[in-house]
């Protein structure tokens with residue numbers, strides 16, 4: 001099976017991986033170098049000790065009367081080697097390349113005074129014996145079992161501790177490096193020049209301060225450009241109202257004819273467009289309506305009665321009893337735009353009020369019309385976007401109604417969400433925060 005290694009997708013995991021591998025490698029290398037150096041110097045010391053110890057021990061055994069020798073063996077016994085007063089075990093003569101270095105030390109210590117023979121003793125662990133005869137001809141065997149230097153029992157714990165410190169430092173460093181980037185990405189994500197955007201904290205390391213300042217300046221610049229364009233739209237729309245009224249007046253004096261009716265209709269459409277243009281511009285900037293506390297049920301009742309009075313099929317379901325701080329004209333405008341659309345597309349509208357988690361309230365405007373295709377749900381909230389160009393032209397409109405509703409919803413501290421209903425029709429849901437201080 002082929003193992004495919006994938007480069008992790010997040011910056012945090014990539015940086016963590018690089019840090020961890022780099023630091024662990026550096027740590028491993030320095031540990032290996034230190035261990036090697038320690039091993040070398042310990043080996044040299046041990047071999048030096050072996051040389052002097054073996055020559056002293058054999059000299060002692062040689063000078064002792066044969067009867068006293070066995071009693072000394074215990075004292076001359078060491079961790080890796082000991083002495084036997086016998087010819088030892090049979091084995092292969094030890095020669096060639098692969099001989100233990102301790103053999104040379106024994107040769108150095110005793111080679112001048114005694115004849116030595118080395119035998120490899122087979123077995124799972126390296127084990128060899130050096131045979132010699134003392135001055136009185138009795139055999140002595142040095143039994144050697146070379147062993148690796150023992151490791152301190154606390155060393156693995158220290159290494160593990162170091163690794164944990166490395167992981168902790170890498171995580172901390174990555175967090176410090178990535179957090180501002182995440183905050184910047186979130187701020188860019190929620191960047192909406194029509195709302196009061198997120199102001200990034202201009203604190204922290206120099207690069208972060210620089211990025212935060214650049215983002216805040218960019219946000220302010222976009223806001224200023226947008227404001228300028230909106231003022232332009234408002235000014236043009238506003239100034240067009242007078243000539244349109246004048247033209248309507250002139251059309252009024254024309255003789256009745258089909259041409260007059262067409263001209264009148266065109267002028268009415270222009271007037272509507274211009275009025276909506278001004279309303280849209282005002283929904284973003286310049287509206288100065290004061291916020292006040294209203295009884296939402298009474299407010300919605302009066303709105304529904306106004307429609308019913310003119311014979312429109314609008315009903316209200318759900319009572320909430322909520323008192324909310326809001327801008328009533330703006331709220332009315334949002335709901336009127338939504339209800340008008342519902343009436344336009346299905347001939348009937350239902351308003352449904354529901355309390356939601358926290359201090360949020362949901363006001364839904366529901367209809368059983370054609371709905372809006374999923375891919376256009378977000379688009380229709382943009383100004384001048386109309387679905388009619390690709391379907392029925394009779395429904396008329398400027399494409400500003402939902403854009404105005406959306407702007408005003410945001411200005412009221414809430415939000416507007418569109419979705420298609422099961423069984424057909426559109427659900428326009430306005431989320432309000434009761435007690436909210438609108439920021440328009």
Ligand code: ADP
Pocket residue numbers: 341342345367369370371372380385386387388396397398399400401402403426
């Ligand atoms: P318009 O003034 O053209 O109605 P809107 O901004 O109110 O502009 O609506 C934008 C588009 O969204 C419209 O072209 C319309 O097709 C669609 N739309 C709005 N409300 C509804 C609805 N209740 N049902 C179906 N389509 C709708």
